[in-house]
Amino acid sequence: QVQLVESGRGLVQAGGSLRLSCAVSGGSFSSYVMGWFRQAPGKEREFVAAISRSTGSTYYSDSVKGRFTISRDNDKNTVYLQMNNLKPEDTAAYYCAARSGSSSIVYYTGINEYDYWGQGTQVTVSS
Numbered sequence: 001q002v003q004l005v006e007s008g009r010g011l012v013q014a015g016g017s018l019r020l021s022c023a024v025s026g027g028s029f030s031s032y033v034m035g036w037f038r039q040a041p042g043k044e045r046e047f048v049a050a051i052s053r054s055t056g057s058t059y060y061s062d063s064v065k066g067r068f069t070i071s072r073d074n075d076k077n078t079v080y081l082q083m084n085n086l087k088p089e090d091t092a093a094y095y096c097a098a099r100s101g102s103s104s105i106v107y108y109t110g111i112n113e114y115d116y117w118g119q120g121t122q123v124t125v126s127s
Contacts, residue, residue: 001026002098002100003024003026004022004117004119005022005024006120007021007121011124011126012124013126014086014087014088015086018083022078023076027100029077033050033099034051034099035048035098035108036079040093046063047109047110048060048081048094049061051079051107059107081094088125088127091124092122092123094120095118095119096118097114097118098117099115
């Protein structure tokens with residue numbers, strides 16, 4: 001089973017920055033599409049960002065575009081989410097996800113389209 005281990009949880013003030021990391025083991029990281037999702041209490045889990053297998057093509061939700069950056073280091077089997085200009089509404093549990101297999105699809109935005117998930121890490125943004 002592929003394992004995703006997240007780190008980088010934190011408490012930051014509005015306007016601050018934080019970087020999340022997700023280390024992947026037990027599979028072929030370079031062949032996975034990677035994504036980040038988040039879920040606030042009482043709300044649906046929502047797509048945040050995704051990055052392609054090897055080319056590094058990225059896709060973002062409109063709520064974070066221009067503020068967040070997803071990246072990957074295939075040598076370290078790690079995907080990152082750099083979060084800048086954080087807002088209180090960014091407060092949520094953030095989840096790393098992986099989609100295995102090869103296809104013509106570059107990225108995925110749906111929860112059911114990912115095969116493996118991390119445990120989640122809490123990000124809290126204060127006013």
